[in-house]
Amino acid sequence: MDRRRIPGPEASVKPIIERADDEDTQHVAPLKTIDDIRQDGRSLDKIRKAWLAPGIITQANGSAYIEFQGTKVACAVYGPRATKISAFSGKGSLNCEIKFAPFSCQKRRSPQRDPQEKELSHLLFEALAPAVRLDLLPKSTIDVFVTILQNDGNGSCLAASITAASVALADAGIEMLDQVAACSACYIDDEIWIDCTLREEEHAQGSLVLSYMSSLNEITHMLQSGEISVSGTIRTIEQCTEACSKIYSIMGNCLLESVRRKLEKDNTLGGLNKKEG
Amino acid sequence: MNVEFLLPEAHQNDDDDVEMPDVSDKFVTPGETISVNAQYMRSHGTFSDEKDGIIKSSLAGKVEIVNKLISVRTVHSRYNAEIGDxxxxxxxxxxxxxxxxxxxxxxxxxxxxxxxxxxxxxxxxxxxxxxxxxxxxxxxxxxxxxxxxxxxxxxxxxxxxxxxxxxxxxxxxxxxxxxxxxxxxxxxxxxxxxxxxxxxxxxxxxxxxxxxxxxxxxxxxxxxxxxxxxxxxxxxxxxxxxxxxxxxxxxxxxxxxxxxxxxxxxxxxxxxxxx
Amino acid sequence: MPVLISPAEREYIINGVDHNIRADGRGRLDYRQIVIETGLIPQASGSARCRLGEGTDVLVGVNVEVGQVDMEGDDEVIRERKSKRGRVICNVECSPIASQQFAGRGAEDFNNELTQTLDRVLNGPQGGLNLEKLCIIPGAECWVVNIDALILDYAGNLLDMVFITTRAALHNTKVPKTIITKTEDGLEFDFSDDMEDAERIEGWENVPIAVTLSKIGSRHIVDATPLEELTVDARLLVAVNKNGKICGVQKGGSGSIEPSLLNEMIQTGGTIGQHVIQKLDEQLEREEKETSKKIVRNESVGKLGFFAAI
Missing domain, CATH: 2.40.50.140 (Nucleic acid-binding proteins)
Known part of the structure; x- marks a missing residue:
């Protein structure tokens, strides 16, 4: 007998697991109840609770962090800075980069940028470009970096990135025509579900991501996949536009609060100086 | 609203209709000799690599002779600017x-x-x-x-x-x-x-x-x-x-x-x- | 590929679009002439080549090969569904011969964009193909359809042409017949090399095509030339299938679109798309009849391929 190694038993048996009855039903839990209430208690047309905070990254000119329950996204804006390219351009350039953190999805993502991230970066640029006043920034570049920390729905990740980037640009003091709010939706069994989680998306026949400027009433970007009728698409666009307006007001409130806090601080300092002087 | 789909067509051979070209119409390829006569002066599209003045073509095209000047004209070429153009x-x-x-x-x-x-x-x-x-x-x-x-x-x-x-x-x-x-x-x-x-x-x-x-x-x-x-x-x-x-x-x-x-x-x- | 345009030309084009007389005389919703030929690559399972006007040239080759089933997913129900399906892999490449800008790594981002768009529309139930039929052994082996598009010349309206050519190539694609035998180890399969036994891929007629609507000024046009593309501020790609259902919408460009105009563009895209599919199918049928007539008369069925007149 080999004393250096501890051998396992010659015959091995599968472990006995106590399967509670609840777990069995959990496996095939329905996505929604008969009254159209989803797993997390929302109705079909409600967005998830959002938490938004601008100015959290000290190094950046502007930044924002947004949470839609499971989806967590952070965005930083650097710029406007001088462009190194010598070719003349009357307008500034907007450079967007989206990256999924390796631990953000079920399966580990490579640290290298994969084709999906490159495309999402391009879509982010297309969603933001109509809103930013690039014509006031010739020969300058604005860098927008987005990191997705937790992915709970591919559509909601893109929507959250666009929303966070818009808030970060405003936080950096870059002139914009309007704030861009974005939201996602899915079609499941011919019904429109707004802001779906990863599990709900898996059962979907199609999805839509829409970004919208509320005050100007203009859609800056739209991405739809899956099969649906023309009227269905138009209905979904209307519902998403309404959801975007709600997100827009959340963005507005958060920005105003953060601006008030900082400017009020300055006022009190001014007051102090006056007293001493 | 107009959309038109077509099948591809084969090249039409026009050569059968055209008469035999003049003998003076000479078409050359790069490296082909144009003239062994030393009295010609060479211009664009030609070169001569020997002292006895054999003029060869460096382009694929038609030979053009104006008085004593030989040049070769091609189908596709970049534009060469000349004063007054x-x-x-x-x-x-x-x-x-x-x-x-x-x-x-x-x-x-x-x-x-x-x-x-x-x-x-x-x-x-x-x-x-x-x-x-x-x-x-x-x-x-x-x-x-x-x-x-x-x-x-x-x-x-x-x-x-x-x-x-x-x-x-x-x-x-x-x-x-x-x-x-x-x-x-x-x-x-x-x-x-x-x-x-x-x-x-x-x-x-x-x-x-x-x-x-x-x-x-x-x-x-x-x-x-x-x-x-x-x-x-x-x-x-x-x-x-x-x-x-x-x-x-x-x-x-x-x-x-x-x-x-x-x-x-x-x-x-x-x-x-x-x- | 022109990259610069003068303000005078830009204004001329915008006004022309407004008056429904474009720079080359077309109306806003008119396409240029499309020459289409299928089956010109013998080594591929299916192929097609499309030329638009005197410019854009797209060549699509479809290769069907055996591969592993994709079984990723959170939900067991989803995994179960996926294990019984074949797969579709798309790839679009702009050859440097189409434009100097595509040499080296210049085209990488552009290629990626085109590939992702093609993939988004064709991969999934809206892509039309019967993926269940492409499964050989559930949970193990399936047919993988590799769609490779090569862009040989550029004169505007690339994505529309890629989709039209892909649909024609899939019409032309044949999948070898598989024979499944039950052995003691499980299921084994073999496929016959005889091309006569191969069947046309099922579901090709449901494959969607795309219509790119370019917004110029306050109007939208179809089939933009390179100069027109330089004046476009926003584009909308609408993927439509034979039944008029929308299979994908993607906005491009750095401008924004007003919601009512967006709805109008989607509806226009749907109508035009169906019209294009109808004409394309008529043409494919015509081509097939010509080919079978030639076979009956014992004439050689030579495809013109690259010898066709421009």
Whole structure:
């Protein structure tokens, strides 16, 4: 007998697991109840609770962090800075980069940028470009970096990135025509579900991501996949536009609060100086 | 709403219809001997590598003999600028006191600030302000008509727009054809009977626009404006028709001048399919 | 590929679009002439080549090969569904011969964009193909359909042409017949090399095509030339299938679109798309009849391929 190694038993048996009855039903839990209430208690047309905070990254000119329950996204804006390219351009350039953190999805993502991230970066640029006043920034570049920390729905990740980037640009003091709010939706069994989680998306026949400027009433970007009728698409666009307006007001409130806090601080300092002087 | 799908067609063999070409029509390939006669002088497209003066071709094309000068003319070639040529070009870059202009040649042509008409008088002195405000005159992407005034050693041409006929082109559409199809003639500004003006650049760039009568007093402020005049629907259609005629002539490799364009324009009415 | 345009040309094009007379005389919703030929690559399972006007040239080759089933997913129900399906892999490449800008790594981002768009529309139930039929052994082996598009010349309207050519190539694609035998180790399969036994891929007629609507000024046009593309501020790609259902919408460009105009563009895209599919199918049928006539008359069925007149 080999004393250096501890051998396992010659015959091995599968472990006995106590399967509670609840777990069995959990496996095939329905996505929604008969009254159209989803797993997390929302109705079909409600967005998830959002938490938004601008100015959290000290190094950046502007930044924002947004949470839609499971989806967590952070965005930083650097710029406007001088462009190194010598070719003349009357307008500034907007450079967007989206990256999924390796631990953000079920399966580990490579640290290298994969084709999906490159495309999402391009879509982010297309969603933001109509809103930013690039014509006031010739020969300058604005860098927008987005990191997705937790992915709970591919559509909601893109929507959250666009929303966070818009808030970060405003936080950096870059002139914009309007704030861009974005939201996602899915079609499941011919019904429109707004802001779906990863599990709900898996059962979907199609999805839509829409970004919208509320005050100007203009859609800056739209991405739809899956099969649906023309009227269905138009209905979904209307519902998403309404959801975007709600997100827009959340963005507005958060920005105003953060601006008030900082400017009020300055006022009190001014007051102090006056007293001493 | 018009969509048309077609099957591909085989090349049509025109050779059977054409008579045997003249013996003097010689077509050569690179390396082929043109002449062993030492009395000929060689020009563009030829070389001789031996002292006994055998002239060989360095291009694939047709041999042209003018008096004692042998040259080879090709199908596709980049435009070679010569002094006095009228060209149509597009601004690619704004540099110090000059503009770089794309004229379908090996190198971009150079338009010096001293070679353009400045608003405020023909003989005005150039001020420092002019250098800084160069974009107000010509900016990136602008199309202009100009004349070649000289060539640099590297092959780049130097162009000028001092004549009031030259300058920024407006009210029309741009067409590009192989340079060899546009031949040198007395004037390159043609007025067609349908109310359309055509500027045939010798470099293969052509501008088709609405007819504007030649102005007696040139308003120097207006020549650098970017605004188009209003164009009627019939003129727009004629401009589109002329553009399509020029493109078809180019595809069939026919010489482009005002008579060929007019003939093609009239012929196009016979096969009217889209109203 | 022109990258610069003068303000005068831009204004001329915008006004022309407004008056419904474009620079080459077309109306806003008119396409240029399309020459289409299928079956010109003998080594591929299916192929097609499309030429638009005197410019854009797209060549699509479809290769069907055996591969592993994709079984990723959170939910067991989803995994179960996926294990019984074949796969579709798309790839679009702009050859440097189409434009100097595509040499080296210049086209990488552009290629990626085109590939992702093609993939988004074709991969999934809206892609039309019967993926269940492409499964050989559930949970193990399936047919993988590799769609490779190569762009040989550029004169505007690339994506529309890629989709039209892909649909024609899939019409032409044949999948070898598989024979499944039950052995003691499980299921084994073999496929016959005889091309006569191969069947046309099922579901090709449901494959969607795309219509790119370019917004110029306040109007939208179809089939933009390179100069027109330089004046466009926003584009909308609408993927439509034979039944008029929308299979994908993607906005491109750095401009924004007003919601009512967006709805109008989607509806226009749907109508035009169906019209194009109808004409394309008629043409494919015509081509097939010509080919079978030639076979009956014992003439050689030579495809013109690249010898066709431009």
């Amino acid at each position: 009228l060209i149509v070009g597009r601004i690619t870059e704004v540099a110090q006191k000059r503009w770089k202009v794309d004229i379908n040649s090996r190198q971009d042509a150079v338009l010096l600030l001293s070679a353009i008409n400045l608003p405020g008088g023909v003989m005005r002195r150039k001020t420092e302000e002019d250098e800084l405000q160069m974009r107000e005159y010509f900016s990136d992407g602008d199309i202009l008509a100009a004349e070649v005034s000289g060539t640099f050693q590297d092959g780049a041409a130097s162009i000028q727009t001092r004549n009031h006929k030259y300058g920024k082109l407006k009210n029309g559409s741009f067409v590009s054809v192989p340079p060899s199809l546009v031949q040198r003639c007395k004037t390159h500004f043609h007025v067609l009977s349908c109310g359309v003006d055509v500027v045939l650049g010798l470099n293969g760039y052509i501008w088709v626009c609405k007819h504007t009568p030649p102005l007696q007093d040139v308003d120097l402020e207006a020549i650098y404006s970017n605004e188009n005049e209003p164009i009627s629907d019939t003129t727009r259609e004629s401009i589109a028709r002329v553009c399509n005629c020029i493109t078809s002539l180019a595809r069939k490799f026919m010489i482009i001048n005002d008579s060929s364009i007019t003939l093609a324009y009239e012929a196009s009415f016979e096969t009217q399919n889209v109203d």
